[in-house]
Amino acid sequence: MQAGTSIDAWLRAAPLDRLDARILLTHALGLTRMQLITQSERTLSVDEADRLAILVRRRIDGEPIAYILGSREFYGLSFDVTPDVLIPRPETELLVELALQYLPPNGRLLDMGTGSGAIAVAIAVNRPDAQVSALDCSAAALAVAQRNAEKHHAGVELLQSDWFGALGQRQFDLIVSNPPYIVSGDLHLSQGDLRFEPVDALTDHRDGLSALRQIVDGAGDHLCAAGWLFMEHGYDQAAAVRELAIAHGFADVQSWKDLAGIERVSGGRR
Numbered sequence: 001m002q003a004g005t006s007i008d009a010w011l012r013a014a015p016l017d018r019l020d021a022r023i024l025l026t027h028a029l030g031l032t033r034m035q036l037i038t039q040s041e042r043t044l045s046v047d048e049a050d051r052l053a054i055l056v057r058r059r060i061d062g063e064p065i066a067y068i069l070g071s072r073e074f075y076g077l078s079f080d081v082t083p084d085v086l087i088p089r090p091e092t093e094l095l096v097e098l099a100l101q102y103l104p105p106n107g108r109l110l111d112m113g114t115g116s117g118a119i120a121v122a123i124a125v126n127r128p129d130a131q132v133s134a135l136d137c138s139a140a141a142l143a144v145a146q147r148n149a150e151k152h153h154a155g156v157e158l159l160q161s162d163w164f165g166a167l168g169q170r171q172f173d174l175i176v177s178n179p180p181y182i183v184s185g186d187l188h189l190s191q192g193d194l195r196f197e198p199v200d201a202l203t204d205h206r207d208g209l210s211a212l213r214q215i216v217d218g219a220g221d222h223l224c225a226a227g228w229l230f231m232e233h234g235y236d237q238a239a240a241v242r243e244l245a246i247a248h249g250f251a252d253v254q255s256w257k258d259l260a261g262i263e264r265v266s267g268g269r270r
């Protein structure tokens with residue numbers, strides 16, 4: 001696309017989904033969506049046209065919008081994201097809602113496999129009384145989580161830990177996790193946005209349940225009496241996760257549906 005083109009003409013000619021084109025344009029030009037409309041006749045400078053061309057190329061090559069922009073909204077907050085972390089999904093807001101509902105006053109909460117820190121930070125922002133800890137085995141992910149905690153002035157303790165490995169005897173009132181749960185070889189892993197996301201955050205490279213099994217297995221030792229465990233899982237894993245929780249002696253075991261009506265989180269009480 002040439003410099004000298006108007007914003008409006010650029011939008012009509014961009015070889016992209018209309019919404020993506022608008023998002024990239026507001027990002028590249030530093031405009032709001034309203035300014036994009038009121039300035040639709042304004043022409044693009046050479047510099048702007050060049051910057052846009054690079055963004056459009058990245059999008060055409062399949063890169064997720066969130067990585068191109070470097071951010072994604074989750075639970076009403078803007079989170080920095082890089083290819084070191086999973087892009088926060090709307091269905092994961094269910095985990096935040098459950099944690100906010102079940103965490104006792106001044107409760108200690110642990111988020112396992114925090115990635116961008118979206119879950120832990122959203123909880124900490126909405127519950128200043130809580131003591132929020134979050135772990136991840138990836139140092140690169142923890143650096144992103146640290147930035148997000150600072151950005152939202154959230155007091156979150158970040159720990160590098162392979163699941164329960166670095167926790168010692170510590171106990172919490174509530175544990176949440178959105179672990180890798182996609183089955184090894186699932187076709188989705190080689191399609192769309194998922195191709196660009198950290199594969200170890202998506203799949204356990206096995207049957208999809210091995211991380212969930214490890215969490216249920218260790219959670220009992222790290223939950224105080226009557227503490228809740230909530231885990232996100234795949235659309236067809238609810239029954240299996242409930243069975244795991246029941247087999248490990250959890251009480252009140254149940255599943256919760258996401259906005260699409262899919263059982264997306266399961267958990268129980270120690």
Ligand code: GLN
Nearest residue numbers: 178179180181182201202
């Ligand atoms: N919900 C994600 C997806 O299906 C997977 C996230 C995860 O494995 N924790 O794309």
